[in-house]
Amino acid sequence: MKTPAEAPAPQRERRPDAAGTSGSTAPKTARDPAKKARGTGRLTAALLGLASAALGLLAWAVLANSGIDGFPGPVTVARRAGELVADGTLFTDAGASLKRVLTGYVLGVVLAVPVGFLMGWYPVVRRLIEPWLQFFRMVPPLAIIPLAIVLMGIDETPKIFVIFLASFLSSVVSTFQGVVAVDVTLVNAARVLGARDPQVFIGVVVPASTPFILVGMRIGLGASWATVVAAELIAAQGGLGFRMQQAQLYYDLPTIFVQLIAIGAIGLAMDRLLLLAERRLTHWQERR
Numbered sequence: 001m002k003t004p005a006e007a008p009a010p011q012r013e014r015r016p017d018a019a020g021t022s023g024s025t026a027p028k029t030a031r032d033p034a035k036k037a038r039g040t041g042r043l044t045a046a047l048l049g050l051a052s053a054a055l056g057l058l059a060w061a062v063l064a065n066s067g068i069d070g071f072p073g074p075v076t077v078a079r080r081a082g083e084l085v086a087d088g089t090l091f092t093d094a095g096a097s098l099k100r101v102l103t104g105y106v107l108g109v110v111l112a113v114p115v116g117f118l119m120g121w122y123p124v125v126r127r128l129i130e131p132w133l134q135f136f137r138m139v140p141p142l143a144i145i146p147l148a149i150v151l152m153g154i155d156e157t158p159k160i161f162v163i164f165l166a167s168f169l170s171s172v173v174s175t176f177q178g179v180v181a182v183d184v185t186l187v188n189a190a191r192v193l194g195a196r197d198p199q200v201f202i203g204v205v206v207p208a209s210t211p212f213i214l215v216g217m218r219i220g221l222g223a224s225w226a227t228v229v230a231a232e233l234i235a236a237q238g239g240l241g242f243r244m245q246q247a248q249l250y251y252d253l254p255t256i257f258v259q260l261i262a263i264g265a266i267g268l269a270m271d272r273l274l275l276l277a278e279r280r281l282t283h284w285q286e287r288r
Contacts (some may be wrong), residue, residue: 005128104167116213167220178210222271
């Protein structure tokens with residue numbers, strides 16, 4: 001007895017992939033839109049920065065050719081900068097000023113952050129310290145330079161002290177305001193979930209106040225540079241401010257311009273580093 005022929009096994013249907021072909025690897029898609037947007041934003045920022053620099057140089061050149069007696073142009077200042085770089089004077093002065101700024105600035109920030117946290121977290125500490133803090137904020141650090149020189153001598157100590165004071169006052173106020181501005185709802189929610197005060201402080205208060213701290217650090221950096229230049233103008237044997245004071249005696253405007261540009265360039269570079277740290281540490285924060 002013949003058996004019917006076996007029916008052929010059903011063929012598995014091969015579905016085409018996303019590219020419309022079967023069994024082949026899909027080609028790479030276009031770049032992520034967000035990544036592309038970031039790249040475009042960086043390029044735009046770079047182009048705008050170059051345009052700003054070009055406009056600044058153009059305005060400077062026009063001002064130098066406007067008939068102001070002795071006002072140096074970009075070429076004259078660049079030539080003088082080359083001379084100061086060649087003999088090492090510019091690097092020596094910049095290093096001396098930078099060392100003073102970093103020492104006083106770091107000491108001020110290191111003390112300001114814990115003091116600001118204590119003021120914001122404990123009302124008793126706030127009431128004890130804030131009146132004195134506001135009092136000294138009304139006294140410019142530059143006004144303390146003569147007193148500091150009389151009490152501490154003419155070495156590095158009074159210069160570093162006034163820089164420390166400038167950075168401390170800027171940073172402590174910002175830190176204190178950051179702690180006070182923390183959303184009470186977040187603090188209460190953490191406590192409802194069983195978090196103790198140390199956990200609330202580390203997990204809620206510190207992250208929420210970090211943007212305020214970094215802004216205060218940037219403001220303190222500018223105050224530190226302004227203070228060191230003033231301190232070096234009064235009593236110093238080296239530094240960018242000292243070199244400006246010496247150039248003033250001989251009406252050497254190109255040298256003064258070189259020192260001003262060096263101060264601005266170093267300060268701007270340090271500020272950009274702080275801004276980069278701010279963006280890394282507060283990446284969760286929405287920005288325009």
